[in-house]
Amino acid sequence: MCTAFHNASCLNCQARFGSILFKAEKCNLEEIEAAKVCSMYKKGQVVFQEGAYPFGIYCVNTGKIKLSHCGDDGREQIVRLAKPGDIIGYKALLSAERYTASAIALDDASVCFIPKDLFMSVLQKDASLSFEMMRIIASELRKAELKITHLSQKPVRERLAETLLFIKETYGVEADGFTLNVRLSREEIANLVGTATESAIRLLSEFKKDGLIELQGKKIRLLNTEELMRTANLQD
Amino acid sequence: MCTAFHNASCLNCQARFGSILFKAEKCNLEEIEAAKVCSMYKKGQVVFQEGAYPFGIYCVNTGKIKLSHCGDDGREQIVRLAKPGDIIGYKALLSAERYTASAIALDDASVCFIPKDLFMSVLQKDASLSFEMMRIIASELRKAELKITHLSQKPVRERLAETLLFIKETYGVEADGFTLNVRLSREEIANLVGTATESAIRLLSEFKKDGLIELQGKKIRLLNTEELMRTANLQD
């Protein structure tokens, strides 16, 4: 399944500068480093499952992770895309409830696990870490509320354009400067936008016809971000 | 406009047991109490406005407050309903950005204001308060993500039923045990559900016809919560 190892060090982790953990005081970070376990996940593997109880918190070392709810009818709704340095699984841990979302690797990924007790105790004594944590969650909440507004007020076309820009924002582009640096199925894109797969496919084709994007299998190239922003009808 | 006064005491505030502030250490709560300013707002008055910069945090003493985003086309989306004891305006304060939502009184309300510097300094030194704060925000995020899933997967009918139950959950009912303890216009209900006003009106009429609810102007009586839950198609 997935190999566990200790050797990815927080202190010189590739992702450390973008990571909240690096805001912890040094002694606390060392404590975390000593206790953490790093695991590899193959594309498609589940890091944690909706409905399960949390035993700790995860920090993405390399790779990409999607976080998705499973709707009542079984359709998934992707609520977050995590990248190296991001922590995942904190909501369930903080509120001591079951996971309300599953985390699944979009790539081969390596993810560090920090046991619950340790993390909570560090959080209690490290004001700077917990303050940063609060800021991150508050900013997630902000984004979520914006998404709620857009979901109920904007048509699918605008939301798809916005989603493409959001993906670029999150995972960046390849060396050519255009190709989104992640492979998502049409279904996953639809589940991110909050629409049917067919609608996503259709609109992607339209965007392509209009010269906004280029499609090559799962590769998506954003040729004209200005026009995409106009299509997304973004104010801010 | 609104009268400001100091006399509502946190230590014996009506709302203190439901409030996060009461989780602060006693000395810190006293400090907050000394610095806070309590103001009255008439129904419809704005506590803070989307786009403005925050100067502090607010704690609802009495009354009801709606928090709403203004969509690009001017339509409002209500993202939260606050009740006595709830704090509002923390997201903007924590991330030191402008408000992304406006807070408007649904009732005559009294709201306490705690200056930014003081609140932030207390937050830094009071681990228990900041931990509780984190839990609250995490739980809001959870709810927001669930709402996102429902918005993109559930029909308006189910969402309206869910919203009615949510309002009951939040503000409770009057002495008769049925009448929702808040007056919302049809438009506000629609903006809570994320649909057009006409759709909300139409479906409310249907619910009434089906004996689920009773309507008398802005009074809404939930006659059959079990059936409403079934209509909402809630799993958990």
Place this chain on the structure above:
DNA sequence: GGTTGATGATGATCATTGTCATCCGTAAGC
């Protein structure tokens, strides 16, 4: 090479839901 299965593409159709227009009732104001 051919089979199978998953994913993507596209057309046809249908339903949900939003928009527009109108009307009614109530409350406020002169």
Place this chain on the structure above:
DNA sequence: GCTTACGGATGACAATGATCATCATCAACC
């Protein structure tokens, strides 16, 4: 008392977007 304004209700209509069905494409595998 009449007017005006606003919120609520309802019908007609349009359109967005979901669903269903079919077909194409591609890769994996026997």
